[in-house]
Amino acid sequence: MLRSCVSRLRTLAVQRGLPGGAPLPAKDPWSPRVNPGAGRRERAAKPGCVRGDPRSFSSEVMHMDLSLPNPSWSEDMRLLFDQFMKKSEDGSWKHLPSYKSKFTQETEDIKIYFPDAKLMKEKLSQAQLFPRSLEEGLGFEYAMFHNCVEDRTVCIFQGGPYLQGVPGFLHGGAIATMIDATLGTCAVVAIGVAMTASLNISFKRPIPLGSVVVINSQVDKVEGRKLFLSCNIRSVDEKTVYSEATSLFVKLDPKTRLT
Numbered sequence: 001m002l003r004s005c006v007s008r009l010r011t012l013a014v015q016r017g018l019p020g021g022a023p024l025p026a027k028d029p030w031s032p033r034v035n036p037g038a039g040r041r042e043r044a045a046k047p048g049c050v051r052g053d054p055r056s057f058s059s060e061v062m063h064m065d066l067s068l069p070n071p072s073w074s075e076d077m078r079l080l081f082d083q084f085m086k087k088s089e090d091g092s093w094k095h096l097p098s099y100k101s102k103f104t105q106e107t108e109d110i111k112i113y114f115p116d117a118k119l120m121k122e123k124l125s126q127a128q129l130f131p132r133s134l135e136e137g138l139g140f141e142y143a144m145f146h147n148c149v150e151d152r153t154v155c156i157f158q159g160g161p162y163l164q165g166v167p168g169f170l171h172g173g174a175i176a177t178m179i180d181a182t183l184g185t186c187a188v189v190a191i192g193v194a195m196t197a198s199l200n201i202s203f204k205r206p207i208p209l210g211s212v213v214v215i216n217s218q219v220d221k222v223e224g225r226k227l228f229l230s231c232n233i234r235s236v237d238e239k240t241v242y243s244e245a246t247s248l249f250v251k252l253d254p255k256t257r258l259t
Ligand SMILES: CCCCCCCCCC(=O)SCCNC(=O)CCNC(=O)[C@H](O)C(C)(C)COP(=O)(O)OP(=O)(O)OC[C@H]1O[C@@H](n2cnc3c(N)ncnc32)[C@H](O)[C@@H]1OP(=O)(O)O
Pocket: 106, 180, 181, 182, 184, 185, 188, 194, 195, 196, 197, 198, 224, 225, 226, 248, 250, 251, 252, 253, 256
């Protein structure tokens, strides 16, 4: 699994224009651009760019790595990001970039599950990754790091004001979204294109709006195409456990179509 994991991360690096992979094909409109400016993101959207504004579909915004620090990140968020970037220097951890539109290896991989390739391409041209669909600082601010040796993915997450449920606290659906995204990333890096078959969450403490939390996920067991994963969400000081979850992801069968 380690070899396939490293190879998958290398493929992601190629698709995402990171060092360590062959260059992106110049004419492929589906390929993300190399992100200008290493390690820091000044602004995800141009000033005045609001939700629904066609400019938010500009290739500049769609292909920008949104997992880099931006002005909405709190000090806790920046400190944690810097800590994990430091851990990534020896290669044990890997920072996973993320984009509004995911024209990456997974997008390519999943095309075979759709009988009508043209229709699928049309749909994808307007699609955005759900947790990246809100404007900077208002919704899901997060960065993920993967450890191939330990089969773990860590997500540092700051939930913005548009994710409110009970006043002052994060909505359970928003928490579930980030749990699913973190477990899903861990699963995809480990075995390739997979979907959530079941997800069981125990919400133990409410998460204050605007706070930073750490989602720790890991692969517990692999049985054929089935991957069992678990995760918890903790406060930055690790004293509070906010949520725990277990899940089953199933690697898609190339012989089965999704539609
Ligand atoms: C970098 C990328 C980042 C990605 C992050 C994003 C993560 C987001 C992930 C999602 O949210 S995915 C969206 C929510 N999930 C779905 O919409 C999936 C809907 N379900 C399905 O499409 C299919 O049920 C599924 C693909 C999961 C499985 O269908 P298959 O036809 O491939 O499986 P099959 O029926 O052959 O079963 C294979 C094994 O899995 C088991 N299984 C399948 N579905 C199950 C289920 N729901 N619960 C328990 N076990 C299940 C099944 O019993 C069997 O076990 P055994 O091999 O032991 O017999």
